[in-house]
Amino acid sequence: MLAPDRERQELEKALRQHERRVERINDEIRELKNERGVHTTLLSLGGDEKLLGLLDRLRGDEDMAREALEGRGSFFEQHGVELPAGLQRVTGASTNDGIELRGVFCDDAGRDYEVVWNSRTGFDVDHPAVRDKASLNPDVVYKAERTQTSTDFWIIGTGFSGNGYVDLSIFMEPGRTVPWSQLGRTTADGNGYFKYFRRVPYLGGHDPQTRSPAFVGRDVTVDKPGLEEVPSYYWWPRL
Structure with missing residues (x-):
C-alpha cells in the first residue's frame, strides 16, 4: 500500500493529465467550429442559384463584366445578390484566362480563406489553409x-x-x-x-x-x- 502522501502525489499527477487533455479537446472543438464556418461559407456561395445565375450572365456580357470588375462587392448588391456576411472583400481582374473574381473571408481564429470564380473555369473553392495543411x-x-x-x-x-x-x-x-x-x-x-x-x-x-x-x-x-x-x-x- 502506498503512503497517503504518495497516493496524493500520484492522484495530482493523473488529474493534471486529465486537465491537459480537456484543454486539448477544447482546442480541437474550437478548431472544428472554425472549419465548419469555412465550409458553411463555401456551401452558401456554391449553392446560391441567384449568384450562379448572375455569374453565368457575366460570361457573355462584356459591359456587365466591366461593371463587376469596377463595382466588386457592391456589384452583387446592386443586382440583388446577398453575399455571406463573413465575406470581407471582393476583388476582380481581367486575366488571359478570362474575368476573375476573388472573395476573401476568415474564420474565428483570424485565418484568411479565398474563393475564386473565373469566367472560363468556374469556381475554385480551394484555399491556402487546406493546401498548407494548417488544419x-x-x-x-x-x-x-x-x-x-x-x-x-x-x-x-x-x-x-x-x-x-x-x-x-x-x-x-x-x-x-x-x-x-x-x-x-x-x-x-x-x-x-x-x-x-x-x-x-x-x-x-x-x-x-x-x-x-x-x-x-x-x-x-x-x-x-x-x-x-x-x-x-x-x-x-x-x-
Whole structure:
C-alpha cells in the first residue's frame, strides 16, 4: 500500500493529465467550429442559384463584366445578390484566362480563406489553409501495461498527415542524461492514425521524480508536433 502522501502525489499527477487533455479537446472543438464556418461559407456561395445565375450572365456580357470588375462587392448588391456576411472583400481582374473574381473571408481564429470564380473555369473553392495543411492537429496519447520486468507502451497518434511520416521520441526520459531519446520513424495511415509499441525495462531503485517525460510525435510533412506527458513512475517497478 502506498503512503497517503504518495497516493496524493500520484492522484495530482493523473488529474493534471486529465486537465491537459480537456484543454486539448477544447482546442480541437474550437478548431472544428472554425472549419465548419469555412465550409458553411463555401456551401452558401456554391449553392446560391441567384449568384450562379448572375455569374453565368457575366460570361457573355462584356459591359456587365466591366461593371463587376469596377463595382466588386457592391456589384452583387446592386443586382440583388446577398453575399455571406463573413465575406470581407471582393476583388476582380481581367486575366488571359478570362474575368476573375476573388472573395476573401476568415474564420474565428483570424485565418484568411479565398474563393475564386473565373469566367472560363468556374469556381475554385480551394484555399491556402487546406493546401498548407494548417488544419492538421496532431495528437498523441498512450496506453501502458505493466509486466514483471517492464512497462509496455502503445503510443497512439491521430490527426497527422495521411500516409505521412511521423518521427517519435521521448522528452526527458528517466535514466537518461540527454533531454531527447529518439524512438524512430513510423507512418500514419490514410486517416492520419498510427500505433507504435515501446517496451521500457524497469530501472533500478526508486523513482526520484526528477524528470517529467513526454511522448512526442512530430509530423514530418508539416513539421508539427503532438505530445502527451507520462508519469515517470512507469520506469520503475511497483512499490
